[in-house]
Amino acid sequence: MKKLNLNTIIYIFITPIFTFCIWSITTHTWLHFINTLFVLSIIMTMFSFLLLLVQEGIFDVTSYGFRKFRYQMMRKKNRHLYEEDDFYNPKSPKRQHYAVQSWIKPTLFANLTYIILSFILAFTI
Secondary structure, eight states: OOOOOHHHHHHHHHHHHHHHHHHHHSOOOHHHHHHHHHHHHHHHHHHHHHHHHHHHTTTHHHHHHHHHHHHHTSOHHHHGGGTTOTTTSOSOSSOSOOOOOTTHHHHHHHHHHHHHHHHHHHHHO
């Protein structure tokens, strides 16, 4: 596994830090702490999964179809202006390489671990 940098460590521990902050200003019960951890973990998991999908290029094929359709539906007098434009007249649906930022996958796995941990803690009460 690659070495974790400071930003990755911050994103991994941001969920427990926010959970503790919210728990400290509200009701101090164990159940409330577990519920807050679960809710924040779900939100952060959805956010990081959506970022992972976008950075992996999952939606590129859909946008390729819409851009190609828009190019095909243009008037012929305007179409020649966009013949060499790679955005409006794309040649391939996906790029060769996608750069996923290094903090997204560890954050996603850490928040999934927090969800599982909150299930385990909830059933041990």
